[in-house]
Amino acid sequence: MARCVVHIARPVTDPDRWRFLLDEGEQARADRFRQAIDTARFVTGRAVAKLAIADHLGTKPADVRFRLYCANCDSAEHGKPVVDGVEFSIAHSGSFVLVAVTGDIPVGVDVEFVNQRTDVDSLAGSVLSETERAEFTATGDAARRAAFFTYWARKEALVKSTGLGLSGELRSVSVTPADADPGVVSWNGPEKVRLTDLTLEDYEDGTDYRAALAALTTEELEVVFQHFAA
Secondary structure (H helix, E strand, C coil): CEEEEEEEECCCCCHHHHHHHCCHHHHHHHHHCCCHHHHHHHHHHHHHHHHHHHHHHCCCHHHCCCEEEECCCCEEEEEEEEECCEEEEEEEECCEEEEEEECCCCEEEEEEECCCCCCHHHHHHHHCCHHHHHHHHHCCHHHHHHHHHHHHHHHHHHHHHCCCHHHHCHHHEEECCCCCCCCEEEECCCCCCCHHHEEEEEECCCCCEEEEEEEECCCCEEEEEEECCC
């Protein structure tokens, strides 16, 4: 059975402690953030990913170097970070950072803070498919906000698993209702993606966050969510 570990971390309180794991470009990017929390989330995501990948590959964290690849245009100039010999995905929101790591199965992970100030009704038109909007509209007021972010996390994880990112167009993907087991109903997306090749799982820990893990595989996949201890 294939296995995917999703590491759950909090943004580090002292990002400078982990800068030695970042290359020059990553350090420069960390310095460009205006908000300290944004720097902390970025550094935490890169550091946890490199530590987890090094453990998976049996190498030193400082030897893990990311390169970029865009599946949408086959470019190495931009896109998601990749490392030969492992598949991984990084996501962060609020006070959560998630890093999913597998062997050779493409994965995508996403986490969304259930923000009480977000106008979910306005955003629904740009995030949800027609089917999902109908389900969302029928959802009771008390559950609408959390439902929206459940949809969003599932769909983001799916498009990230393909390497297409937001170019995958969230409205082209329809997932199951937020109160149902996670699954894909339809996807008018890339031809290489078949619904039978997808695994989708939710993660909730009782806080105001919704998260999901997607994997492109027909294999049975064991997904383990564990808190990261550096």
